[in-house]
Amino acid sequence: MKKKNSGKELLQKLGTLMALALLVLIFCVMMPDKFPRISNIMNIFKQASINCLIASGMLCALITAGIDLSVGSNCVLCTCTIGVLVQNFGITSMPLLIIAGLAVSTFAGFVNGILLTRLDLPHPFVSTLGMKNVLWGLALVITGSKSIAFTNTGVDNLMWIGGGSLFKTETFPGIPFSFILVLIVFGIFHVFLTRSALGRQIYCVGGNPEAARLSGIPSKNVLTFVYSLSGFMAGMAGVVSVGRLASANGNAGSTYDTDAIAACIIGGASFTGGKGTIWGTLIGALLMAVIRNGLNLMGASNDIQYIVIGAVIILAVTIDVFRNKAEARARKMAAQ
Amino acid sequence: MKKKNSGKELLQKLGTLMALALLVLIFCVMMPDKFPRISNIMNIFKQASINCLIASGMLCALITAGIDLSVGSNCVLCTCTIGVLVQNFGITSMPLLIIAGLAVSTFAGFVNGILLTRLDLPHPFVSTLGMKNVLWGLALVITGSKSIAFTNTGVDNLMWIGGGSLFKTETFPGIPFSFILVLIVFGIFHVFLTRSALGRQIYCVGGNPEAARLSGIPSKNVLTFVYSLSGFMAGMAGVVSVGRLASANGNAGSTYDTDAIAACIIGGASFTGGKGTIWGTLIGALLMAVIRNGLNLMGASNDIQYIVIGAVIILAVTIDVFRNKAEARARKMAAQ
Amino acid sequence: MSEYVVELKNITKRFPGVVALKNMSIGIRPGEIHGLIGENGAGKSTLIKVLTGVHTPEEGEIYVDGQKVVFHNPVQSREAGIACVYQELNIVKQLSVTDNVFMGRAVKKNGLLDYPRMYEEAKQALTTLGHPEIDVKMECGKLGTGQQQMVEIAKAVSLDAKLIIMDEPTSSLGKEEINQLMETVRGLKAKGVAILFVSHKLEELFELCDRVTVMRDGEHIVTQDIGDMTEDSLINAMVGRTLDNLYPKEFGVKGDVWLEARNLNEAGVLHDVSFKAYGGQITGFAGLVGAGRTETMRAIFGADRLDSGEIYVKGEKVHIRTPKDAIKKKIAFLTEDRKGQGLVLSLDVRTNLILANMKGFSNGPFLNKGKIEKSGQDNVESLRIKTPSLDEVTAQLSGGNQQKVVIGKWVNTDADIFIFDEPTRGIDVGAKIEVYHVMNDLVKAGKCVIMVSSELPEILAMSDHVVVMRGGRVMANIDRDTPHFNSEDIMKAAWGGELD
């Protein structure tokens, strides 16, 4: 599927990329002394990283024509699990904490997958919605509804994952490690989705489940894997949260789900499945981060922010629809 | 679609009805002195009514294989519009206020429909998500992010819609008018969805929009109608809010969307469209209200409530899936 | 060693409401081309899905090379050496040709997919099928239906199976492609591969098969060498009675011009298409696949936008922008793609039958239940739709019966101009005759019928007038009583030749 397709993919990405570039330009012109600062750029990367990680898992769910509404709660549950282990059990070993957090989240994702496939649910919306509530409740229960601070609890190396920066100098604020992590993860996802058998099967299951079934693709296992993966990525976002927020709070993460969905859709994924690239998702997540960042720097009030973000989401899909139409028209003309 | 189907429909309803009955029974046994009181029953009706009204519009969107995530914001926007008209413009005429509120909400719904159909969006998730933000922002803008109280502003007759009760006596707390309104509206919806041509067309468009179009059903208009209707119902819920909440606050309504979706799905609607009945939705909404009410009476904390509600949502669809499977098996065995 | 590569013994398979296979047995010998025929809903596709592990039968056994096997899923069947081209296209439109050809399998190098090699092999498979022009990196959704079908076939052929099943592989192919496919099938046979070939086209079976199995109502009727059978005996076995005339043409009284198209243009698709269709006549549209016949009809019906051109209904110029407008002008259009465009598969038969005429079945805004019920029963009876009840979900009907539901939908509209696009595609001989009767009745009632068909015998037998198209242009207009009304001249025109 290279050559022609990669041309299209480029176009796809370019469309959103153009929107991103335009937005950056606008903000640069409006706030030349604030927005384009190197420290602000790094901030944007930092701010995008949790959404990026969550969105990567969400992307897989969307490719299978599904959805995972539990990612936000799941991410929070991971952070809270780590918090409880640190605070109540005094565990400070970084690998242990990471493994525990990821295990909890992956298991929650696995449950999502099992619910979907073993119960033959028609769509994961309800089951993941249910899980969202369950996981949220669990996060509150284990933390006793209190927020847990990580600062000075001896887990600085764990906190560095979400809070640390590389190549820091006097003048350069450093590249946030969380974003480097994102790039590494996305690179792996790219290879996984485009070059691995399982990755391609995910597209098959989403594009035409009946065809996938008839071709002997174990759709149920693929789906279970996808939701486990989505849980795993939410967990990874939870690990990053430890350092990023320096605290575990059961009530964080209320906007994570929709932000992740928006990033994927802006980046070219579709609810009807079979579509979407990881780089598109990256651009989508950056776009969301840039809007939020820019509006904040402008001191835009919440109400305006809601309106602008809503409008941008609508605009982004509109651009996508029009680009697809133009492309189809061009193909039709070329056919003659 | 009658005869056999109405048998099937009954079964469908019975399934969830059984779950509801079971739940009621459990709460009755656990709290015999609190739960089964007549005043508590009326409370449950009251507490279900806003969700019922919103869910009826959502049901139509779900039948067309769509979704309307903007209903919560839209409901709040309606209440806020009325609030602003009362507070800033001193309007107290009940019909005028109702018309204004409904008009705003219906228009917002109409915009949802137009976005979906004129832009040929593949799915209304994103556009209504965008609108959710936009409407929320608007509600905050017009109220200046302040809450507006309706008490003593001369709109008592308007407030009666959401707050008043009929047949009140010394011993009987009265039947909440908002729930009577729900019953009337649901009766109309029942006739509309099962007996009217437009109602059936909604199911057709949900099943296969292209086939519907080629059969002369103006799919786009039907969809636009459905989203306008959904907006209208959100507006009606907003009107009820005026009396129920006695205040307009831009930040209310954050759980309305998912509550409405849950009610519909528990009641037998499906994300893949073409399915769902209004009575099922009523039962779904009552189920949600009963859980919340019962848990509150038990003094359950929020975290436990989240977990229980999540579990019940999952359980309700599970019951549905198993019932359908059992039914198919029975028919298979019966085949000769 | 057993006589058969694959054998099914006493298979029973039930679905909710129907028993699709009753004690069905069939054996396929190595290297033979085995035809399978039966009416719509006879259980052919179900039999195949039992063979490929999609359905697990309630009773009965499957033997491969004399060994008893149990298939729980398609992978087990594939590993046993059985490949299948299903009746419905099973293409993932968003993925490339290569991805589709290798769906469910993988060629790996260093743990990752080896795309260069996969491209190579896909290309090779398509070249063997006579389609080297298909770009293996292209998204499948961008290919025409015929080409998609070829990808589907390439998928099965590239599997190196000992039995390849083809469930109506020719129904969406043109004449040339069918010939190419037959060549391929014979090539496979020469390599010792057994083929199970399902078709409703008798001439294909006679041309291709060694033996034929006939089934009816899920039961085995007869298996015979094709040489021992005649068309009549085959049909008799299939429908349980003799059909004296496969093309029962009846003539109506030629009326006025009811539909006229003048210079229809759609960029890249249609070029100055003009024709006239009369009341009381069947106007046949002949041409090869991709000739633009469907596009012409869609444009007239308002399903697609025209760039220019005029349409006259009963002498009056009309502006049709949507299918709704067309239906108002009393035009009916039976689309060639019944699943995608004709039916709401998730709804019941009853609703589908009134889909195009909700108004006619309503009193004011309310539907008239009694009228709907009566009309539905009439449709089931007169069109012989095989369904457990009017409440059956259409998705569960067999292909041919679905087609009949679509026909019923349009018959219920009391239109004057009926456009039938490939009305007999995928339906059995008995049902075909019923469709012809429907057309005859319409014509005798003075209505105007347009029949787009890729089957020349059908065109010749049923049309009063033939329009031949090629590349979006009208090549010829031939009346039944003119000397050009023969298959040679029509084919010549369809290939772009000049008629004198």
Added chain:
Amino acid sequence: GGDTANEDTSTDDTATEENGGDTATASDVEIAVVLKTLASEYWGYVKAGCDAAAADLGVTVNVVGPGAESEIEQQVSMIEQQIGAGCDAIIVAPNDAGAASGALASAIGSIPVLSVDTNVGIEGQTSFVGTSNVDAAKEGGLWAAEQAGEGANAVIIYGQEGDNTSNMRREGYQAACDEAGVTVLDALSGQNTTDGATKTMEDLLNAYPDQIDIVLCHNDDTAIGAMNACKSAGVDDMIIVGFDGNASAVDLILAGEMVKATVAQQPYEMGYQAVEAALKAIKGETVEEVINAPVTVVTAENGQEYLDSLAAMQG
């Protein structure tokens, strides 16, 4: 009681930790304010106070806040951004203790860091402007207990589990009841919304019929919800205490509704004083570690006065 606390701090010239704006003239001083949210009336007053101080003192003040109080990550982003954009001091109302501390770590020591409204004890913070939520709630609770008399029964409708403010107010109410000999029958969440609070109150009335004398609420929206539930249940004798001092709630108090009081933390004052203190700190003047903003229990007696002052502040 609403005692006006020390607004004018002494101008003792011992330079505190800072180097941000050594001899900066007021006009190019930029102070960042990150509130819990801007989408609510209460925080609107805080913002108004900040803006007024900015105008009076001739400095630039940037007030931002996430869309809701639960958006912890958004707030962290905003703090980072404001620091990144180069402000001379930052004032924060933290949504989460740990999160805010973490985000502010890089600013501590380089610019003055002040917290407003909610004191989570950020290490190295220059100053806290506000009142303890516990103390404020306690004051409201005591007032209600006094009205109801000893032996009365109360219920608490708190905001949301896991929310700091909610926990503290709940604690304060509980303490007041314990002290005044009032029995707390139950404490339930009102989900921070009028709708949620209405339902919760309805259920509470049903669970404890004719037993409840006092309802202590997380905020004014919750109080309005409780009032609705009482009204529709035919209860007309109840002491409902709100929190925040929103104009809409004060209107109800003045109209003699069941909402009898609302605990006003004087948000406008808080905002104003915070900016003042920040400027002082920038200039190197000493600021007190805790600047107590006054708390008023707004009742029918002082309600009108309070409303007038609100109107005057907003200009």
